[in-house]
Amino acid sequence: xxxxxxxxxxxxxxxxxxxxxxxxxxxxxxxxxxxxxxxxxxxxxxxxxxxxxxxxxxxxxxxxxxxxxxxxxxxxxxxxxxxxxxxxxxxxxxxxxxxxxxxxxxxxxxxxxxxxxxxxxxxxxxxxxxxxxxxxxxxxxxxxxxxxxxxxxxxxxxxxxxxxxxxxxxxxxxxxxxxxxxxxxxxxxxxxxxxxxxxxxxxxxxxxxxxxxxxxxxxxxxxxxxxxxxxxxxxxxxxxxxxxxxxxxxxxxxxxxxxxxxxxxxxxxxxxxxxxx
Amino acid sequence: xxxxxxxxxxxxxxxxxxxxxxxxxxxxxxxxxxxxxxxxxxxxxxxxxxxxxxxxxxxxxxxxxxxxxxxxxxxxxxxxxxxxxxxxxxxxxxxxxxxxxxxxxxxxx
Numbered sequence: 102x103x104x105x106x107x108x109x110x111x112x113x114x115x116x117x118x119x120x121x122x123x124x125x126x127x128x129x130x131x132x133x134x135x136x137x138x139x140x141x142x143x144x145x146x147x148x149x150x151x152x153x154x155x156x157x158x159x160x161x162x163x164x165x166x167x168x169x170x171x172x173x174x175x176x177x178x179x180x181x182x183x184x185x186x187x188x189x190x191x192x193x194x195x196x197x198x199x200x201x202x203x204x205x206x207x208x209x210x211x212x213x214x215x216x217x218x219x220x221x222x223x224x225x226x227x228x229x230x231x232x233x234x235x236x237x238x239x240x241x242x243x244x245x246x247x248x249x250x251x252x253x254x255x256x257x258x259x260x261x262x263x264x265x266x267x268x269x270x271x272x273x274x275x276x277x278x279x280x281x282x283x284x285x286x287x288x289x290x291x292x293x294x295x296x297x298x299x300x301x302x303x304x305x306x307x308x309x310x311x312x313x314x315x316x317x318x319x320x321x322x323x324x325x326x327x328x329x330x331x332x333x334x335x336x337x338x339x340x341x342x343x344x345x346x347x348x349x350x351x352x353x354x355x356x357x358x359x360x361x362x363x364x365x366x367x368x369x370x371x372x373x374x375x376x377x378x
Numbered sequence: 379x380x381x382x383x384x385x386x387x388x389x390x391x392x393x394x395x396x397x398x399x400x401x402x403x404x405x406x407x408x409x410x411x412x413x414x415x416x417x418x419x420x421x422x423x424x425x426x427x428x429x430x431x432x433x434x435x436x437x438x439x440x441x442x443x444x445x446x447x448x449x450x451x452x453x454x455x456x457x458x459x460x461x462x463x464x465x466x467x468x469x470x471x472x473x474x475x476x477x478x479x480x481x482x483x484x485x486x487x
Contacts (some may be wrong), residue, residue, distance in 0.1 A: 235468060248454065253433040 151340040152261045160266065161346040161353075165325035168349070169269075169310050172356050172358045179360035183300070188373035219242045228287065235284075242284035249277040257354040261343060267353025271306075274354065275361030287370055296366060296374065299359040306356025313348050383432035390425025397421060405476030407470055415463040418455055426452045 125132030142159055152158040160168050201210045201224040208228070212218055218226075250273075259271030282290030316326040322329030327345025328338040336344065366374060397417025404410040430445040 172403050235465070238461055245454070245458060295409060305475075 114163070120248065148321065149339065151339050152346060154261055154263065157260045157266050157350075159348060161349045162325075162327065164340055165314065166336050168353065169314065169325070172310055172353050175249050175357055175360045176303050179300075179303050179363045182364045182367045186367040187374075188372040201225065202227050226288070238284050242280055245278050246281060250274055250281070253277065253354075253358075257350055258347070260345065260350050267350035268357055270350075271354035271357025272359040272361060275365075278358075278362045279365050282365065282369070287366065287374070290362075291366060291374060294359075294362060299363040299366070302359035303356050303363060306352045306354070306359065309355065310349050310354030313345060313352070317345075326376070379433065383428045386428030386431060387425050389391040390421045390423070390428060393421035393424060395418060407475055408467060408477050411463050411467055415460060422455050423452050437468075464484055 117203045125135075128133065142155055142163065146155045146158040146163075147153060150162050152162070187236035195311050199212045199216075199218060201212065201219055202208070203210065204223050204225055210219065210224070218224075225325075253270045253273035254268075256265035256273055257267055260266030260270070278290060278294055281293065313327070316333075317326045317329045318324050320329035320332070327342045329341075330345050331338045334341050396415055398414045400413025400417075401410050404413065426448050430448040433448065434441045435447045
């Protein structure tokens, strides 16, 4: 069976490599995309969409379908991680003993299964695997995370005018949450942004994108033709395309951010969501 | 202004070169992290100062803003780079990596 699989993989790969011979040469100015599509984008993008950053215009407007399904791929990757890794039952290997840190002194208590947990506010439950309690890292990340998130929002919102956009901004936002989980612990990060919230946000991001496209359909234009949204935004058709790109970028950013956080939760704790790295 | 910018960038490159040589030449993990941390702070300060001076050619608002943004990079690296070095050293100590020591009295065979 392995030989059959290997043979089919080699055959498919060989056919794909053979197919590359039919490509136009790299940088060939006479190739079909370079002679029809690219000049149109370069010359008309600002006039048609009022977006100075041509990359964003191509990505979210001219080739909106491509980016829509990229977002769907991100969503399905997060879903696949969830279905493959998430475990809901208790771990048999380590019985559910619980560790508590006494905050004023730093002493750690271990409560055996069936034991009585300390009720005082001075105790903080910590992960079963030992997590370093590092004041310097915690303070620095607490200082830096708001700026990271502000920068992520800036990258999403400013994708029209400078390099950036939904994917990049979403990754920055997601990494700020992952940094929080790394510096504190996984349980506190899940307390901030739970599994349900990240799943709903991930789906909502794709929904915003597809919904913007479907709204164009309802307004009597093609799918993802944002010019049809101009009555809703109250601006002319060209400006509406620019705003439509912004809506789509927000959806992409939301989906990417929560997909990253969700995948991190599942990967870091092998699906158990109770212990950190 | 351009002259000052070139001087600052060259100074920064000098620091970067020294740091890179230090990373290669130092004997063990902990002492290699020392030039790595220095390189980020001093070399980046010098080269970014040079770039910011080069940006501000004629004190218009946009150029000064760009220069300020470049200096913000330095501020954030100054906060995060020592923390990153600290965290790496901390991880090394917790993992049980012994610091490199040399006994002068004993001759190497």
